[in-house]
Amino acid sequence: MKPVPFSYIRPDSVEKACEALASDPDARVIAGGQTLVPMLAMRLARPTLLVDVTRIANLIGIEETDTGIKIGAATRQADALASDLVAYQVPLLAKALPNVGHPPTRARGTVGGSIAHGDPSAEIALATVILGASIHYRDGDEDVEFLPEDYFLGPTVTAAPTGGLLTKVVFPKRPEGRVGAGFQEIASRRSDYAFASAGAQIVLDEDGTCVTALLGIGSVGDVPLAVDVSGLAGTRLSDADIRDAVETALEGLEVVDDLHASASYRRRAAARLAHMALAEAKTEALATEGAAA
Amino acid sequence: MKVELTVNGCKSEIDVEPRVTLLDALREELGLKGAHAGCEHGVCGACTVMVDGVAVRSCLMFAVQGDGLDITTIEGITRGEGELGIVQDAFCETHGLQCGYCTPGMIIAAQALLEKNPEPTDAEIREAISGNICRCTGYGQIIEAIRLAARHMRESNTLRARKFAE
Numbered sequence A: 001m002k003p004v005p006f007s008y009i010r011p012d013s014v015e016k017a018c019e020a021l022a023s024d025p026d027a028r029v030i031a032g033g034q035t036l037v038p039m040l041a042m043r044l045a046r047p048t049l050l051v052d053v054t055r056i057a058n059l060i061g062i063e064e065t066d067t068g069i070k071i072g073a074a075t076r077q078a079d080a081l082a083s084d085l086v087a088y089q090v091p092l093l094a095k096a097l098p099n100v101g102h103p104p105t106r107a108r109g110t111v112g113g114s115i116a117h118g119d120p121s122a123e124i125a126l127a128t129v130i131l132g133a134s135i136h137y138r139d140g141d142e143d144v145e146f147l148p149e150d151y152f153l154g155p156t157v158t159a160a161p162t163g164g165l166l167t168k169v170v171f172p173k174r175p176e177g178r179v180g181a182g183f184q185e186i187a188s189r190r191s192d193y194a195f196a197s198a199g200a201q202i203v204l205d206e207d208g209t210c211v212t213a214l215l216g217i218g219s220v221g222d223v224p225l226a227v228d229v230s231g232l233a234g235t236r237l238s239d240a241d242i243r244d245a246v247e248t249a250l251e252g253l254e255v256v257d258d259l260h261a262s263a264s265y266r267r268r269a270a271a272r273l274a275h276m277a278l279a280e281a282k283t284e285a286l287a288t289e290g291a292a293a
Numbered sequence B: 001m002k003v004e005l006t007v008n009g010c011k012s013e014i015d016v017e018p019r020v021t022l023l024d025a026l027r028e029e030l031g032l033k034g035a036h037a038g039c040e041h042g043v044c045g046a047c048t049v050m051v052d053g054v055a056v057r058s059c060l061m062f063a064v065q066g067d068g069l070d071i072t073t074i075e076g077i078t079r080g081e082g083e084l085g086i087v088q089d090a091f092c093e094t095h096g097l098q099c100g101y102c103t104p105g106m107i108i109a110a111q112a113l114l115e116k117n118p119e120p121t122d123a124e125i126r127e128a129i130s131g132n133i134c135r136c137t138g139y140g141q142i143i144e145a146i147r148l149a150a151r152h153m154r155e156s157n158t159l160r161a162r163k164f165a166e
Helices: A014-023 A036-041 A077-082 A083-089 A091-099 A103-108 A109-117 A124-131 A240-250 A263-288 B020-029 B087-091 B101-116 B122-128 B140-155 B156-166
Strands: A006-007 A027-030 A048-050 A062-064 A071-072 A136-139 A142-146 A152-154 A167-170 A178-187 A192-203 A210-218 A225-227 B001-007 B012-014 B048-051 B054-057 B070-072
Touching: A014 A027, A014 A048, A014 A136, A014 A167, A027 A036, A062 A083, A071 A083, A071 A109, A077 A091, A077 A103, A077 A109, A083 A091, A091 A124, A091 A178, A103 B048, A103 B054, A103 B101, A109 A124, A109 A167, A124 A167, A124 A192, A124 A210, A124 A225, A178 A263, A192 A263, A210 A240, A210 A263, A225 B020, A240 A263, B048 B101, B054 B101, B087 B101, B087 B140, B101 B122, B101 B140, B122 B140
Parallel strands: A006 A048, A027 A048, B001 B070
Antiparallel strands: A062 A071, A071 A167, A136 A142, A136 A167, A178 A192, A192 A210, A210 A225, B001 B012, B048 B054, B048 B070
């Protein structure tokens, strides 16, 4: 369990980090290292140079901008979880974060690292897909922006530019209206990789009718996936409404079959978790005050 | 590569390859064998140490990344030479260990929890040690130990006094 030898640098700016990444085709970014270091230890990854981005001040922090809630790529997951801004503005992300690893890994792991790794079971990635957050890279002198559906291509495969550096992710702000979020997953142990996960966000109007409904499924396909439950708009989100919408949304879903869980189990679990996440989001939205109330 | 580590309040400069984990540097370079090398790939939690007051896995960090950070190992939480810390005492009292392999990691995870949260619920205790595997105890007595340590810490004047002094 010892990595192969590599060189290490810890630049203090995005420019210097990009220079270092461009200098060596086998260079890799290290942020929290909570996934990369095990891969190094097992020699599944053999970079020649590690570029540590965890002390680049521009990459750290959470702030509200005109376009949304900006989270620097090297912001620790624990800090995002403790953020009041995230809790209020991006409640779905706040619900997803406690499911990411456990306290010691969240203390080191970063929001950007989880996205860049592109694991189909990553909860933060699922939140970006559901909410349509934008993913920003610096590639040499250029800034490049991706939408999640163009970014996540397959298991740990993303559209990230070679030698590029993930700088930030921007989540849309809290929508108007009565907002609720739900996040549900099942794994063999708490904090383990999920067999299936589901996240949902609901907006209700003053009298409790659904205005918008968003749903996404993780761990069941090659990438975290947003699925269409727009048919729930206009309904009162009864159990039957939710069941029908989930059934339609998951029709034809491609499901992974592996050692950990069979395809049929994953499909059933995904449907059940989707239902639970939507119901959780509804309950939370109903608990918020109607704007006119 | 040279790096200055601050471990248990002492600064030492070591010269290690970048691929040397913080865990290996603590054990091999600094002779602190308290953090255990279990799985060495971030699964078991036996190597848990505190970095800037929070529990992290020392096998998932390279020593060169520890530059300028405040690192605390199990050796650093005792009350004095030849004495045990409050959490360590509680683990003995409730039989919160059998073979002892996971114990340093469990105790550091508990210590990090109790420094932030003096009155944790059982759910919070479980969450705090959810990254630490114990193959002997079945966890029941470990949770009991952390509950007891929390009570002792709340009741301890000296410990509170030390916190205020800091």
